[in-house]
Amino acid sequence: MRIVRIELHVIEMALKTPFVTSLGTVRNRSGIIIEATDENGVTGYGEAVAFSTPWYTEETTQTCFHLLKDILAPLVINHQFTRPEELHKRMAEIRKNPMAKAAIDMAVWDLYAKTLNKPLHLVIGGTRKTVLAGISIGASTVEQLLEQTNAALKDGYSRIKIKIAPGRDLDRIRAIREAFPELSVLADANSAYIDHEKELSALDDYGLQMIEQPLSQDDFIDHAGLQKRLKTPICLDESITSFHSAKTAVELKSCRVINLKIGRVGGLTEAIKIHDLCLEHGIQVWCGGMLEFGISRAHNVALATLEGFTIPGDISSSERYWEEDITLPDVKVKDGVITPFKGPGIGVSLNRKRLEQVRKHYELLE
Ligand SMILES: O=C(O)CCC(=O)C1=CC=C[C@@H](O)[C@@H]1C(=O)O
Ligand SMILES: [Mg+2]
Numbered sequence: 267m268r269i270v271r272i273e274l275h276v277i278e279m280a281l282k283t284p285f286v287t288s289l290g291t292v293r294n295r296s297g298i299i300i301e302a303t304d305e306n307g308v309t310g311y312g313e314a315v316a317f318s319t320p321w322y323t324e325e326t327t328q329t330c331f332h333l334l335k336d337i338l339a340p341l342v343i344n345h346q347f348t349r350p351e352e353l354h355k356r357m358a359e360i361r362k363n364p365m366a367k368a369a370i371d372m373a374v375w376d377l378y379a380k381t382l383n384k385p386l387h388l389v390i391g392g393t394r395k396t397v398l399a400g401i402s403i404g405a406s407t408v409e410q411l412l413e414q415t416n417a418a419l420k421d422g423y424s425r426i427k428i429k430i431a432p433g434r435d436l437d438r439i440r441a442i443r444e445a446f447p448e449l450s451v452l453a454d455a456n457s458a459y460i461d462h463e464k465e466l467s468a469l470d471d472y473g474l475q476m477i478e479q480p481l482s483q484d485d486f487i488d489h490a491g492l493q494k495r496l497k498t499p500i501c502l503d504e505s506i507t508s509f510h511s512a513k514t515a516v517e518l519k520s521c522r523v524i525n526l527k528i529g530r531v532g533g534l535t536e537a538i539k540i541h542d543l544c545l546e547h548g549i550q551v552w553c554g555g556m557l558e559f560g561i562s563r564a565h566n567v568a569l570a571t572l573e574g575f576t577i578p579g580d581i582s583s584s585e586r587y588w589e590e591d592i593t594l595p596d597v598k599v600k601d602g603v604i605t606p607f608k609g610p611g612i613g614v615s616l617n618r619k620r621l622e623q624v625r626k627h628y629e630l631l632e
Contacts, residue, residue: 267381268346269374272339273301276331276627277559278318281587283414285404285557288431288458289321290344291405297559298334299621300593302342302373310611315529322456323483323504323530325365331629333366338630342370342429354535364507364532371533372565380611385568387606390538392571395420395485396603399580401586402427402454402555407619408441415442415449422602425450425475425578428597431458432465433566439472450578457504463492475577476501476523486511489520499523503554512540516547525580528565537569545574555580560593564612567597571606578602589600592621 283293298314313481314334316325337360342353353374357367379386401423405411415426417451428438428452442451452475459466459480466480481488491498501523506512508531515521523557524544528537544551553570556562566581581604584596591597593614597604607613 267304267348268344268506269342269377270305270344270632271303272334272630274331274334274631275299275301275621275625276327277592277621277624278626279559279588279624280396281557287404287429287454288434288456290447291406292317292557294318294559295587296626298327298330299371299559299561299616300334302370302377304377304381305510308377308380310375311382311561312369312371312376313559313565313618314365314494315562316365320632323365323384325363329363330366330369330490331365333360333516334369335629335631338366338370343631350378351369351535353623354533356375359568367484368529368531368533372528372562375534376565376611383610384445385606385608385610386565386612387568387571389536390568390572392568392606393573394575396605397567397570397575397581398578398590399423399581399599399602399604400425400427400552401582402580404429404460408437409488411438412441412445415446419446419449421583422599423578423582423608424602425452427454427478427580428451429453430469432462435465435469439469439474443472449473452476452478452501454503455480457481457483461596463488466492466496470498474498478525479503479505486514486518486520490518493519493521499550501525502528503527506540509536509539512543516543521549523550523552526551526569527554528569529556529562530554534565534569538572541569541572541574550577551575552577553579553581555582557587558593559588560584560614561612563597564593564607564614567604567606575578590617590620592617592624
């Protein structure tokens with residue numbers, strides 16, 4: 267099979283609730299929805315999940331647009347392939363830029379599953395009938411955090427993730443523990459403790475499920491030393507940008523958990539390889555979120571049906587973020603779980619009316 271047409275839709279939507287992290291606040295979310303159509307007119311969907319500024323990783327919506335339009339689309343259009351992994355390999359000639367590559371890799375997997383007329387989660391070997399839903403709360407005050415946690419529990423979420431930074435950690439953790447002593451809670455630092463490593467020991471006695479990426483975003487050594495000193499499992503997010511980096515983390519014992527994001531690691535092909543590595547080495551893995559739109563969210567649901575996803579991830583309902591998402595149907599959490607879509611591929615279609623409303627730019631590549 268071969269892709270004969272790629273369409274890029276650059277979109278932007280305001281988040282219902284601003285998302286506050288140790289690195290800044292996200293109010294508006296831009297992204298790129300990609301359609302890849304083959305010679306028989308079958309179309310697969312992908313999404314470039316980079317933010318509009320390089321606060322989380324070095325990629326942005328603009329860098330992804332440039333890579334997709336000028337480098338990656340010309341590399342894959344009209345290139346014969348039988349399996350998605352072959353195009354992923356072809357894109358490996360281009361260095362880094364995982365989120366741009368992931369957009370195409372997601373679309374190719376969706377297209378491939380549709381040509382088999384099978385749901386993507388079954389094509390990749392998913393065994394879970396439902397996916398455990400967790401929720402990441404980016405709140406600026408303790409009161410807002412408690413409020414949003416209460417609402418999350420009412421919506422059936424069984425685990426919450428909070429954002430921490432030096433001087434904004436113990437107050438939050440103590441408040442959550444006091445109000446919800448049994449709740450499964452993890453804390454995401456987004457590398458905020460690089461020069462405050464000693465302050466992390468104070469967080470070690472609150473039964474946190476894990477502490478996510480406390481140190482430098484390209485580190486393995488310091489996290490390995492920290493993991494030896496802490497009871498609480500370390501989870502790596504930004505450090506894990508490829509299968510090789512996951513292998514490094516496993517060999518150096520830098521973490522006991524990995525937050526797996528399809529965009530950050532360069533696509534579903536790589537994410538599946540990292541999942542298999544974690545399963546082999548007893549490293550817990552969960553599906554992280556990127557405040558994304560419905561296409562990437564639907565790919566996350568498919569990924570999280572794999573055997574190794576034993577704990578809730580950051581996949582929550584689309585309606586938490588958007589007045590109206592760009593897919594039909596959108597992702598819905600019910601009683602703390604998400605049921606994988608039954609249709610071929612990712613099982614959702616584009617809500618074209620909504621896509622037009624929020625689209626800033628369109629590019630047709632053939
Ligand atoms: O998509 C979600 O609901 C979770 C998003 C989330 O927690 C994150 C997305 C991107 C960067 C960070 O702020 C954080 C993370 O590091 O996991
Ligand atoms: Mg994180």
